[in-house]
Amino acid sequence: MKFVVAITGASGSPYAQRLLAALAETEHHVDIVLSPHAAEVAASETGTLLLPDRFPVHPDTTMQVPFVSGSAKYDAMAIVPCSMGTLGRIAHGYSDSTITRAADVFLKEKRKLLLVPREMPWNLVHARNVVTLIEAGAQVLPASPSFYGQPSTVQEVVDTVVARILDHLGVAHALSSRWKDQGAKE
Numbered sequence: 707m708k709f710v711v712a713i714t715g716a717s718g719s720p721y722a723q724r725l726l727a728a729l730a731e732t733e734h735h736v737d738i739v740l741s742p743h744a745a746e747v748a749a750s751e752t753g754t755l756l757l758p759d760r761f762p763v764h765p766d767t768t769m770q771v772p773f774v775s776g777s778a779k780y781d782a783m784a785i786v787p788c789s790m791g792t793l794g795r796i797a798h799g800y801s802d803s804t805i806t807r808a809a810d811v812f813l814k815e816k817r818k819l820l821l822v823p824r825e826m827p828w829n830l831v832h833a834r835n836v837v838t839l840i841e842a843g844a845q846v847l848p849a850s851p852s853f854y855g856q857p858s859t860v861q862e863v864v865d866t867v868v869a870r871i872l873d874h875l876g877v878a879h880a881l882s883s884r885w886k887d888q889g890a891k892e
């Protein structure tokens with residue numbers, strides 16, 4: 707499959723890094739797009755943003771990439787983490803950057819678009835924008851870790867979120883256990 711993974715300037719860069727590391731172990735293709743604030747926020751969380759070598763990385767200022775057109779065949783786009791600014795721009799049809807144009811294309815082509823906001827709490831603008839996006843066909847997966855698998859490290863906590871993102875991308879993984887699944891890791 708072919709995916710776009712966009713990283714924006716919301717807190718949560720470990721989610722993006724773990725997602726990309728998991729995808730790098732598969733045969734799937736990923737185009738990575740970084741918003742202008744992605745690296746800045748990541749620097750205060752994990753230091754340098756570590757991205758797998760085998761995936762192309764694009765700036766948020768180019769339209770010279772296939773996935774900003776509906777003519778390109780991609781399976782899904784995930785924005786991880788997704789700032790409320792980017793979420794709001796997508797909800798209102800702004801297409802003035804690579805990420806917002808690509809998201810607009812995925813919505814109009816009825817392709818899978820996953821948004822993973824971290825923001826807490828939400829104001830009414832955030833909540834309304836989320837409703838608009840769900841009505842338009844996007845899937846909003848708040849970065850809300852689960853604890854029923856008894857994670858004991860930060861990475862295991864992060865993986866509870868990344869596992870759900872991979873599930874919704876349709877990518878097999880063994881990142882975290884499933885409730886009442888005796889096989890522990892899937």
Ligand SMILES: Cc1cc2nc3c(=O)[nH]c(=O)nc-3n(C[C@H](O)[C@H](O)[C@H](O)COP(=O)(O)O)c2cc1C
Pocket residue numbers: 713714715716717718741742743744746747750788789790791792824825
């Ligand atoms: C350390 C840090 C953490 C941030 N965390 C969030 C966040 O969790 N959610 C959010 O919506 N914005 C957050 N921001 C603000 C965004 O970076 C800012 O709104 C930016 O304009 C988003 O632009 P982008 O969507 O193009 O990346 C954070 C900023 C900094 C410096």
